[in-house]
Amino acid sequence: MNETRRDHDLLSIGVFAREAKLTQKALRLYDALGLLTPARTDPDSGYRSYDRAQLHRAKLIALLRRLDMPLTRIAEVLDLRGVDAADAIGAYWREVERDTLVRRRLVQYLETYLSGKGDHMYEIEVREVPEQHVLSLRRALRVHDLEDFIVRTTGDLYAMIARAGLRASRTSLAIYHGRVDEDNDGPVEICVGFEPGGAELPTPGGDVVVKMLPAHREAYTTITKAQTEFPGILGAYDAVGRYVHEHGLTCNDASREVYFTTAAETQDDDPFCDVAQPVA
Amino acid sequence: MNETRRDHDLLSIGVFAREAKLTQKALRLYDALGLLTPARTDPDSGYRSYDRAQLHRAKLIALLRRLDMPLTRIAEVLDLRGVDAADAIGAYWREVERDTLVRRRLVQYLETYLSGKGDHMYEIEVREVPEQHVLSLRRALRVHDLEDFIVRTTGDLYAMIARAGLRASRTSLAIYHGRVDEDNDGPVEICVGFEPGGAELPTPGGDVVVKMLPAHREAYTTITKAQTEFPGILGAYDAVGRYVHEHGLTCNDASREVYFTTAAETQDDDPFCDVAQPVA
DNA sequence: TTGCTCCTCACGTCACGTGAGGTGGC
DNA sequence: TTGCTCCTCACGTCACGTGAGGTGGC
Numbered sequence: 001m002n003e004t005r006r007d008h009d010l011l012s013i014g015v016f017a018r019e020a021k022l023t024q025k026a027l028r029l030y031d032a033l034g035l036l037t038p039a040r041t042d043p044d045s046g047y048r049s050y051d052r053a054q055l056h057r058a059k060l061i062a063l064l065r066r067l068d069m070p071l072t073r074i075a076e077v078l079d080l081r082g083v084d085a086a087d088a089i090g091a092y093w094r095e096v097e098r099d100t101l102v103r104r105r106l107v108q109y110l111e112t113y114l115s116g117k118g119d120h121m122y123e124i125e126v127r128e129v130p131e132q133h134v135l136s137l138r139r140a141l142r143v144h145d146l147e148d149f150i151v152r153t154t155g156d157l158y159a160m161i162a163r164a165g166l167r168a169s170r171t172s173l174a175i176y177h178g179r180v181d182e183d184n185d186g187p188v189e190i191c192v193g194f195e196p197g198g199a200e201l202p203t204p205g206g207d208v209v210v211k212m213l214p215a216h217r218e219a220y221t222t223i224t225k226a227q228t229e230f231p232g233i234l235g236a237y238d239a240v241g242r243y244v245h246e247h248g249l250t251c252n253d254a255s256r257e258v259y260f261t262t263a264a265e266t267q268d269d270d271p272f273c274d275v276a277q278p279v280a
Numbered sequence: 281m282n283e284t285r286r287d288h289d290l291l292s293i294g295v296f297a298r299e300a301k302l303t304q305k306a307l308r309l310y311d312a313l314g315l316l317t318p319a320r321t322d323p324d325s326g327y328r329s330y331d332r333a334q335l336h337r338a339k340l341i342a343l344l345r346r347l348d349m350p351l352t353r354i355a356e357v358l359d360l361r362g363v364d365a366a367d368a369i370g371a372y373w374r375e376v377e378r379d380t381l382v383r384r385r386l387v388q389y390l391e392t393y394l395s396g397k398g399d400h401m402y403e404i405e406v407r408e409v410p411e412q413h414v415l416s417l418r419r420a421l422r423v424h425d426l427e428d429f430i431v432r433t434t435g436d437l438y439a440m441i442a443r444a445g446l447r448a449s450r451t452s453l454a455i456y457h458g459r460v461d462e463d464n465d466g467p468v469e470i471c472v473g474f475e476p477g478g479a480e481l482p483t484p485g486g487d488v489v490v491k492m493l494p495a496h497r498e499a500y501t502t503i504t505k506a507q508t509e510f511p512g513i514l515g516a517y518d519a520v521g522r523y524v525h526e527h528g529l530t531c532n533d534a535s536r537e538v539y540f541t542t543a544a545e546t547q548d549d550d551p552f553c554d555v556a557q558p559v560a
Numbered sequence: 561t562t563g564c565t566c567c568t569c570a571c572g573t574c575a576c577g578t579g580a581g582g583t584g585g586c
Numbered sequence: 587t588t589g590c591t592c593c594t595c596a597c598g599t600c601a602c603g604t605g606a607g608g609t610g611g612c
Contacts, residue, residue, distance in 0.1 A: 012591075029575070046592080047593075066383065068383075082395060082396055083396070086394040090387070093384075110366065114366040
């Protein structure tokens with residue numbers, strides 16, 4: 001009750017640990033790291049004494065550790081004051097939440113496929129695709145940049161076709177010439193079809209090329225916008241792959257996504273694109 | 281492309297690791313733990329060979345590790361099939377989400393108080409409280425059981441008073457005779473006041489006692505239902521404590537919460553209870 | 561013979577937990 | 587003298603990462 005005047009009491013490590021909700025072992029580590037140095041260390045016995053005023057710092061460390069913040073990062077936060085410290089914690093936590101979001105989707109994916117609900121989630125069909133003139137741009141990139149690249153490039157190619165006075169196809173493609181994830185960078189090719197009418201396409205600049213996509217058969221399934229999210233979309237690829245396998249077909253070109261609408265005009269549960277695999 | 285017929289190909293650890301997105305080091309550890317045993321180990325060279333069909337198991341391990349699931353728990357999941365495995369993952373993830381919720385609130389609390397927004401969040405006042413006859417029950421318990429205990433006991437005491445034909449007070453109390461958290465168990469005392477009118481209270485049974493709470497002064501602040509959530513409520517206690525300290529007052533009894541409404545009829549942002557500290 | 565892959569063994573990382581064996585203050 | 591607290595040092599935990607030094611197959 002009389003603690004008002006005891007702000008400069010020295011506390012033993014045991015008492016200090018109890019009040020701060022830290023273990024003695026942790027306090028000794030923080031001392032060794034210079035994160036929380038005792039107010040006094042007896043030169044003979046090595047006994048540590050803490051100032052009651054150090055409890056603030058100790059409690060803050062304890063709380064940040066409950067957020068699993070690494071000690072090096074805690075040291076950075078402790079160097080900041082007030083709003084800056086609050087912001088640093090907020091920034092850390094946003095990282096955690098981002099990570100949690102990815103993992104949450106992973107759990108959904110696992111639950112769906114392990115429980116067998118994924119087996120009949122996709123209707124697979126086979127269709128003939130005629131040859132098609134396209135504007136195409138190919139790039140190597142990781143999954144992190146994938147969505148942005150697809151959206152921007154598709155828009156750019158549509159714009160080029162329109163400016164040339166040509167009629168564009170209603171669908172666009174993303175062709176995966178190699179795996180795209182954290183470690184593999186494709187490459188990915190974006191294609192937008194057009195009708196080579198009277199007007200002539202000017203020689204496109206940069207990496208954009210005009211080419212002809214050959215006619216082919218493909219196994220495909222239509223997925224909703226929600227289903228395009230990683231890792232859920234893997235389920236669609238798996239389903240198409242299984243279909244191809246079970247029907248004794250052979251993959252003869254790179255797998256692809258066929259977009260027939262834009263994200264802006266599509267609800268989560270509306271059809272958004274096809275996942276397709278050319279087969280022989 | 282011809283992998284259809286190679287389901288029983290043996291893969292070197294390097295190839296297998298790349299396909300499963302695991303490191304060789306991890307695969308050797310899983311081998312040592314019996315979590316994922318290579319289809320074949322060369323008795324001379326020690327070279328490990330994996331069956332292509334083992335990729336399923338390996339990829340599942342890799343995904344579960346991305347959820348930070350411990351290897352022992354992964355082993356349990358791998359022993360299950362289909363829906364059971366999905367349920368086990370779901371159960372694990374619910375634990376993670378529960379933990380995340382607690383930590384999320386902790387972040388909110390830290391951001392509020394470090395940025396100084398907490399300083400003026402509570403209006404503290406002082407009031408005189410007259411003496412009061414109460415029914416009281418005291419128990420030692422940890423924070424986990426606290427809310428349930430308060431709600432049930434308060435309801436029970438009100439019921440006892442009503443059945444005795446007496447008029448109950450509009451407010452009830454939770455008095456903290458000791459800290460209540462994961463390690464400390466109070467004790468906590470629940471009190472409901474009544475007017476000792478014509479009818480006589482029967483001698484209450486069990487641990488319930490009749491007593492007189494003495495008249496006193498108390499510093500208090502009113503908080504909303506949302507603010508009662510741990511750890512946010514600590515801010516109210518801090519604010520009252522600071523007020524007492526800064527005004528040179530002395531705490532002369534245990535701190536308490538004064539409830540003047542029930543959770544059922546209260547919105548998150550409506551006043552729900554007072555946090556009070558008797559002072560001299 | 562040259563690269564490449566694989567092997568084991570040992571030590572490092574992170575933030576502690578858990579003794580062992582010994583000392584200091586009341 | 588007896589407990590209690592504190593000290594250092596060493597090893598364990600968890601799931602690997604990172605060499606060191608050496609072998610095997612083409």
